[in-house]
Amino acid sequence: MVEIFENETIDDLQRKGLRIIQHQDYFKFGIDAVLLSHFAKVKKGGVVVDFGTGTGILPLLLSAKTQAGRIIGIEIDPVMADMASRSVSLNALEDRITIEALDIKEAGLRFGKNTVDTVVCNPPYFKVREGLQNPNANKALARHEVRITLEEIVRQASLVLKPGGNLYMIHRPGRLKEMILHFNAHGIEPKEIQMISPRRHKAPNLFLIRGNKGGSEELRFLPELVVYHEEGKFSKEICDIYSEVKMDVFNSEETL
Amino acid sequence: MVEIFENETIDDLQRKGLRIIQHQDYFKFGIDAVLLSHFAKVKKGGVVVDFGTGTGILPLLLSAKTQAGRIIGIEIDPVMADMASRSVSLNALEDRITIEALDIKEAGLRFGKNTVDTVVCNPPYFKVREGLQNPNANKALARHEVRITLEEIVRQASLVLKPGGNLYMIHRPGRLKEMILHFNAHGIEPKEIQMISPRRHKAPNLFLIRGNKGGSEELRFLPELVVYHEEGKFSKEICDIYSEVKMDVFNSEETL
Numbered sequence: 001m002v003e004i005f006e007n008e009t010i011d012d013l014q015r016k017g018l019r020i021i022q023h024q025d026y027f028k029f030g031i032d033a034v035l036l037s038h039f040a041k042v043k044k045g046g047v048v049v050d051f052g053t054g055t056g057i058l059p060l061l062l063s064a065k066t067q068a069g070r071i072i073g074i075e076i077d078p079v080m081a082d083m084a085s086r087s088v089s090l091n092a093l094e095d096r097i098t099i100e101a102l103d104i105k106e107a108g109l110r111f112g113k114n115t116v117d118t119v120v121c122n123p124p125y126f127k128v129r130e131g132l133q134n135p136n137a138n139k140a141l142a143r144h145e146v147r148i149t150l151e152e153i154v155r156q157a158s159l160v161l162k163p164g165g166n167l168y169m170i171h172r173p174g175r176l177k178e179m180i181l182h183f184n185a186h187g188i189e190p191k192e193i194q195m196i197s198p199r200r201h202k203a204p205n206l207f208l209i210r211g212n213k214g215g216s217e218e219l220r221f222l223p224e225l226v227v228y229h230e231e232g233k234f235s236k237e238i239c240d241i242y243s244e245v246k247m248d249v250f251n252s253e254e255t256l
Numbered sequence: 257m258v259e260i261f262e263n264e265t266i267d268d269l270q271r272k273g274l275r276i277i278q279h280q281d282y283f284k285f286g287i288d289a290v291l292l293s294h295f296a297k298v299k300k301g302g303v304v305v306d307f308g309t310g311t312g313i314l315p316l317l318l319s320a321k322t323q324a325g326r327i328i329g330i331e332i333d334p335v336m337a338d339m340a341s342r343s344v345s346l347n348a349l350e351d352r353i354t355i356e357a358l359d360i361k362e363a364g365l366r367f368g369k370n371t372v373d374t375v376v377c378n379p380p381y382f383k384v385r386e387g388l389q390n391p392n393a394n395k396a397l398a399r400h401e402v403r404i405t406l407e408e409i410v411r412q413a414s415l416v417l418k419p420g421g422n423l424y425m426i427h428r429p430g431r432l433k434e435m436i437l438h439f440n441a442h443g444i445e446p447k448e449i450q451m452i453s454p455r456r457h458k459a460p461n462l463f464l465i466r467g468n469k470g471g472s473e474e475l476r477f478l479p480e481l482v483v484y485h486e487e488g489k490f491s492k493e494i495c496d497i498y499s500e501v502k503m504d505v506f507n508s509e510e511t512l
Contacts, residue, residue, distance in 0.1 A: 173477040177446050180436045190433050195451060195477065201493075204477045221429040221451065221460050224480050237457075 002090045008083070010090070016064040021087045022055055026080060027142035029057035031227065031238075032170050032206060033122050035196065037061035038241050039208040040168040045069040046117035049160060051104045051153055052076070054142060056084030058120050059097045068118075074102040074110075076147055077138065104148050108159035119157040119167045123150060125175070150175060151182045154211075158186035161213040166191075169211075173204050189215035194222040199230065258346045264339070266346070272320040277343045278311055282336060283398035285313035287483065287494075288426050288462060289378050291452065293317035294497050295464040296424040301325040302373035305416060307360045307409055308332070310398060312340030314376050315353045324374075330358040330366075332403055333394065360404050364415035375413040375423045379406060381431070406431060407438045410467075414442035417469040422447075425467075429460050445471035450478040455486065 004010065007024045022028045037058055042048050044067040050058045053073025062071055075081040081101035088097045102110055104121075126133075126144045134140040141147050150171075157167045167188055171179060173195065183190050188211035195204035204224065226235045260266065263280045278284045293314050298304050300323040306314045309329025318327055331337040337357035344353045358366055360377075382389075382400045390396040397403050406427075413423045423444055427435060429451065439446050444467035451460035460480065482491045 173449075174475050176449075176477075177436050177440075177473070177475050180433050181440055184433075184437055193429075193432075195480065197480065200456075201479050203479050217433070219430050219433050221432075223457050223459050224451065224453065 002086050004086075013060065015061065018060050018064055018091055019087070020055055020057060020060060021083050021090065023083060025136060025138060026077075026083070027054055027139045029055050033057045034061065035206070035208060035225070035241075036120060036122050036168060036170045037065060039170075039194065039210070040066075040118065040120050041166070042066035042068040042118050047115065048072070048118045048120065049074065049107065049111065049116050051107065051119060051121035051157065052123060052142070052148070053084055053099060054080055054122075056087045056097070056099055058122065059084075059099070060087065060091065060093070062120070063091075063093055063096050068096070071097045072111075073097065073099045074104060074107065075099065076101070076103045077141065079138070104156055105152055107156040111160045113159055114162045116160040117162060117165050119161055119165070121153055121157065121167070121169050123153055123169065123171060124148070125172050150178055151185075154179070154182040154186050154188060157211075158188055158213060161188075163214045165213050167211040167213070168208070170196075170206055170208050173207050176207060176209075179209065183211050188213055189217060190219050191215055192220050192222060194225055196225045196227060198226075199228050200226050258342050260342075269316065271317065273347075274316050274320055275343070275346055276311055276313060276316060277339050277346065279339060281392060281394060282333075282339070283310055283395050285311050289313045290317065291462070291464060291481070291497075292376060292378050292424060292426045293321060295426075295450065295466070296322075296374065296376050297422070298322035298324040298374050303371065304328070304374045304376065305330065305363065305367065305372050307363065307375060307377035307413065308379060308398070308404070309340055309355060310336055310378075312343045312353070312355055314378065315340075315355070316343065316347065316349070318376070319347075319349055319352050324352070327353045328367075329353065329355045330360060330363065331355065332357070332359045333397065335394070360412055361408055363412040367416045369415055370418045372416040373418060373421050375417055375421070377409055377413065377423070377425050379409055379425065379427060380404070381428050406434055407441075410435070410438040410442050410444060413467075414444055414469060417444075419470045421469050423467040423469070424464070426462055426464050429463050432463060432465075435465065439467050444469055445473060446475050447471055448476050448478060450481055452481045452483060454482075455484050456482055 046068050048068045048071045050073040053075045059071040059073040078101040085099040124145045191212045192210040194208040196206040197204045229235050302324050304324045304327045306329040309331045315327040315329040334357040341355040380401050447468045448466040450464040452462040453460045485491050
């Protein structure tokens, strides 16, 4: 029996019967998490760590999509970690997913070097002094780099990844330069980038990236992904990708 | 009176009456040069240097589009430099454009530090061991980094640029990581990037970039530019940009 607390909702992800617990005062997952889960590839039996798992959306979607052996979501906020953990129980996925209340900065110590096949991370998008910070502290740390920097995320990912392992991230295009510099400083080779635009003829507002630990130099751009149709509906690409995901679960307020 | 040699043609650029000399055995300009000339901004009276000017296409187009005070095209191949120089004379633009037979590696020595407002460069796209090298040596050095590397181009641009001056380049997306690392190593901040795709839903095959010497960290992506319409015709964006340029002058064989 999984406890559900006041102001929590259970949303149906409409993918293999998955359900997720969310709380009105905490960060809800956005379409960015769904795009990242689609972009990430995980080998059969592989060990995956999600840095900053929040609601646990990435482990849940990756469990449905991949044959990962073990998916560990780490989350610094113990209330979020508990909520994500209850979502795992709600879906009876304890044998594949573990949620740990852990600071990303502790990942190297916790998992040890060269132990993980895949790291996924939907990081806070804004620097501390950038953009409007959410007065709700619970939400602020998911949007702003209050508790972790991009460089530290990349550093910890590089520590735990096996040689040849992949780091999948999503971020704002304005941070691409920094990401490439941090990747370079920590032995991660950028291999694939996909720009994401809200609409045709609009500037991209997100990008997906795959970095490979110790990989050879060969960067490939994928076709740009356009999220909305001209009329404000999801584009065909997005509908193809997420035909099984109930679109109204996304909290568009939280998404760029 | 401008001499025209055997196997040379005079093409009408259909922009302010501009004409250009090209030779069947030498590298002809492609749509990439036209896109770069459109992307580059030059301040009134500014000094512009085009690194590896080839036919002289960029100085010619920039003279028509901008109020640059002085545009200098440097070109390592003396035969190309002579041809570009005759194109300048053909258009009676000697008062604004100079062509010099000069190796890009000599730019810092020739112009001195902090002397140039804008550098433009449509560089060779391929590393020496990458892709099929043109057996025609004249063409090979425009396509392959036989005589110059990307890092050396960025280094020389950084030397000659005034603080706050801009470097405009076009390159293949596969080289974006390297470009960002070289920019970073030489004090050039990437400020604007525009991906260019041949068609919708296709991966980009070129990108435009503006780097600013000593600039603040703020990278902006522009909306992706799509070159061809579904039916193989130029897209509306491209037609809007180049309505005055005669499209059949482009040597599509030379363009990605």
